[in-house]
Amino acid sequence: MSAENLSLQYTQDRALELIANAGEIAAQVNEVSKRVDNGKSAKLVCVSKLKPASDIQALYDAGYRHFGENYVQELIEKSKVLPKDIKWHFIGGLQTNKCKDLAKNIDNLYAVETIDSIKKLNKLNDQRSQTEFPVINIYIQVNTSGEELKSGCPPGEVVELATFIKEKCPKLNLEGLMTIGSIANSKSDAENEDFKTLVKCASEVESLLGGTLQLSMGMSSDFEEAIRQGSTSVRVGSNIFGSRPPNNGH
Ligand SMILES: *Cc1c(COP(=O)(O)O)cnc(C)c1O
Numbered sequence: 001m002s003a004e005n006l007s008l009q010y011t012q013d014r015a016l017e018l019i020a021n022a023g024e025i026a027a028q029v030n031e032v033s034k035r036v037d038n039g040k041s042a043k044l045v046c047v048s049k050l051k052p053a054s055d056i057q058a059l060y061d062a063g064y065r066h067f068g069e070n071y072v073q074e075l076i077e078k079s080k081v082l083p084k085d086i087k088w089h090f091i092g093g094l095q096t097n098k099c100k101d102l103a104k105n106i107d108n109l110y111a112v113e114t115i116d117s118i119k120k121l122n123k124l125n126d127q128r129s130q131t132e133f134p135v136i137n138i139y140i141q142v143n144t145s146g147e148e149l150k151s152g153c154p155p156g157e158v159v160e161l162a163t164f165i166k167e168k169c170p171k172l173n174l175e176g177l178m179t180i181g182s183i184a185n186s187k188s189d190a191e192n193e194d195f196k197t198l199v200k201c202a203s204e205v206e207s208l209l210g211g212t213l214q215l216s217m218g219m220s221s222d223f224e225e226a227i228r229q230g231s232t233s234v235r236v237g238s239n240i241f242g243s244r245p246p247n248n249g250h
Helices: 012-034 053-061 072-081 096-105 118-129 155-168 183-187 193-209 223-228
Strands: 043-047 066-069 087-090 109-115 136-141 172-178 214-216 233-236
Touching (some): 012 053, 066 072, 072 087, 072 096, 118 136, 118 155, 155 172, 183 193, 223 233
Parallel strands (some): 087 109
């Protein structure tokens, strides 16, 4: 991030635009949540990747606290300049060798949502153990669509990873499961098969290990359907911040 992108100074016009967009999404999230199951509102994570720190500051000043980022270095730089009570969600593709940077540099890292291997769990737990920072919440990412290029563990491995967190990772807390899902399933009018698979994985873990898992599913294009199918945490970027610049350099 350039110095300019790390400035916290926003214009009033931009702030009004962001607050209107986020307010509209938050209202939709509440409205759909009210009509499902326990009526508890799903959490809104504002996905701010590739957007300037001033955008985040504007939404922070309006009361938003959960933000999602995709790139380790960008998140570290933003977390250094932005308020310490922001709850950061790392939602990007994660290489094992970047787990150390995430664990050691961001004390207010709320969650890592893209864990799909024992190796990454071990790395994150070991590195966090060398700090005084709080526990990191973990979402196991599941490749529910079986697409070859998608990250996430196969549904059949979720129980093993969940058990490993509970038994071997004192600096990590299993908070839930996460999926991105296929574009085809997102566009279909029928029930989304990826969301269905994630719900099934969660039930399996809950019945074997107890507790209740959160479900991180749904983005700008499909968060309403995701909530109808049980999502408790939606990740919305472009509907709030507008389209993103091309992702050069990552
Ligand atoms: C970028 C991203 C989002 C937000 O996507 P939008 O379509 O802009 O809402 C959500 N989840 C993940 C994992 C992402 O990488």
